[in-house]
Structure formats: C-alpha cells, structure tokens
Amino acid sequence: MPPLSWKVNEIFYSIQGEGAHAGMPAVFLRLAGCSMGCDFCDTKYAFSGGKEMNGLQILVALSEYPSKTVVITGGEPAEQNLPGLISALKSAGHIVHLETNGAHDSDVSQADFVCVSPKKYVSKEMLKKADIIKLVVSQTTDLEDLKKYYNYENEKTTIYLQPESNKQENIDLCVKLVKEHPSARLSVQLHKLINVR
Template sequence: MAATRKVLTLKISEIFLSLQGESSRVGLPTVFVRLTGCPLRCVWCDTAYAFAGGQTMSLPEILAAVTVVARDVGRVCVTGGEPLAQPACLPLLSALCDAGHAVSLETSGALDIGQVDARVARVVDIKAPGSGESDRNRWQNLALLTANDELKFVLKDRSDYEWARQMIEERQLAALCPLLFSPVDNELPAATLADWLVADRLPVRFQLQLHKILWGKLRGK
C-alpha cells in the first residue's frame, strides 16, 4: 500500500489585503498572511492577538485564499507573530514564490533564516534592549543577509537609539543591507527620532507604520 502523503498545515491568524505599512515596499498594495504564534514577548508588541487562536489551514487552502484576496496584486507578505516558529512556513514561502508572487517575510530575527527560499525578501528585526528581548537576537543571521533583505530596529527611547548606533558601527550593518529605524508607538515621538537621525546622519531609512496612521489599530488593515 502506498504511503499516505502528509498534508502540510499552518495556524493562520488572518489573510487580508492592505497597503504595506513598513519597509522599502511601504505604500504598495499587499496581501498579508499572518501566522499564529510567537516565542517572543516584546513589551511594545502590537500584534499580541496573534499569539494564540487562529484557523488551521492546509497549504493548498492558504494558496487558494491568497489567490482570492490578491486578484491583480502580486505582492504577499508573510508575517506574525513569528512566522518561522511554524516549520511549514518554509514550504509556504516557496509555494507563494512558485505561484508567481513577490514575497516578503517579516521575522523577529530570533530564529534561523538560513532555510528561507532565496527568492523571499527577508525583513529581519534586531531587538533593542527596550523590547525586553534583545538577548534573543540571533546574530548568526547577519552572515546570511543579502542586499535583497532589510534589517529593522524598533526603538523605545534614546538608550535604544544609542544601542542601535553602536550595533551599526560595531557590526558594519550598513554594508549588509538596507537599515530601517522606527519609533515605538506612543513611546518615542516620531519627530524626536527623526531629529536624531538628521543630526547624526545615520545611513538608515526612517519609517512610520503607515497602516496605523491611516487606520489606527484596526485589524485587517
């Protein structure tokens, strides 16, 4: 008797169409696939609702749902939670690429990115001390980055900013890939962070979360 082929499944928090709110792709219509679960607990996390719950879906079901939502939109962002916490995230990323989508991955940087399909643009967080999770940074990931990837720092205060500056200098991060700096919502005023960047002429892109400016914390946006 032939062996039964295992059906890959993932726990999905939500699949929706919106504008990309961050990264170099900001403002572009994008389908978001948000996976459930995260091993980190950043103190400023804005997607804690994705820590649990969600719907178990097979890989074909996810691809079909993306097709329905995407229509003429060719960009898909796989996010979380922490998407790489689910092993089936890797074949999902490859399947989305195979389907012709331009795929990006938003990951905490605490897990190995080495097995992610080379066609995927990886947006990797570097957790500053103010997150409460800086000891979870997987620095080995830096050696795996390409110019197609991006490193993101979410900063809570001046101490976080100075730490990020030090990391950029010590680890020569600007030579690896584009760098993104964001202020923690309701903690660090955006104009303050912008003033620091201008004064110090850091080689980074300042960004705000466009989706929050447009729709606040409304889910599915």
C-alpha cells in the same frame, strides 16, 4: 504523510505601512504564534490559536486578491515551517516578502525580500540575510546598543528606525538618529496614519 500545514491568524489585503515598501499594496499572511513576548507588541491577538491551513488552502485564499505580493508576517513566521511556506508561495508565482524578528536562523533564500526586526535577541546569521533591518525605537531604547546594528549595513542591507507606536516623542528621537546616521531611514507606521489594517 499529512500535507504541510500552518497555523494562520489572518489573511487580508492592505497597504504595506512599514520599511522599504511603505505604500505598496500587498496581501498579508499573518501566521499565529510568537514566543518573544514584547510588551509593546501590536499583534498580541496573534500569539496563540490560528486556523490550520494547508498550502492549497492558503493559495486559494490568496487568489482572491489582485496583488501577487504576499507579506508573510506574524506572530513570528519562523516558529513554523517557514522554508516550506516560502517555497509553496514561490511555486505558485507569488512575490514573497518576509517580516521576522530574526530570532531563529531559517532558510529564507527563496524569499524576494527579508525584513529582520530584532527584539530581545536575534540570530547574527539572520541579520546577514536581511534586506532591511528594522529597529523599533522608544524612549527606553539603549541607543549605544542600537549602534551595533549599523555593522550589518551594506549595499544589500539598509537600517530603518521605526518609532514605537508612532508616538511623537519616539518620532522625534528617530528623526534625530536618522539625521545623525544619514544612511539609515525613517519608517513610520503608515497604515496606522491612514487608518487601515
């Protein structure tokens, strides 16, 4: 049987710009492929292609960096063998953070931190597994629909509202919403403000 492999768009070392760990250095492991097709997607370059890499090749690439924290992102990581990837990284001593749109119910029990960012549809099971639910907010967001995610807020799960593309009108809207719902948090895309990847 051939070894497990994944289509990888890029691996790079940067600063986490979003959510609960904004400001934290981490290695980003961006998997290729996402079938969701959001208009505002800022990683369209990762929709297809990717370099086929097995677990050993990925671990060797990650070993170049001083941080043991790996953020698995995409594309949509759950469109590949996500449990196998998390397991391989954990076996090598990595701290595994996951960014997923939550559309596919996946076994993410080994991950240290799970961020679910719902888009056109999301698995309710995945929402229950989230440490944070990150909601991208724009002028066209259905604010009534947004409220249903507050049902998943609990001691484990925090809601983050993220202004789409850091546009000022979207920031203003998120600030208003967070002030109205004080247990939610604001997530601006810090990496774009500080001009890093």
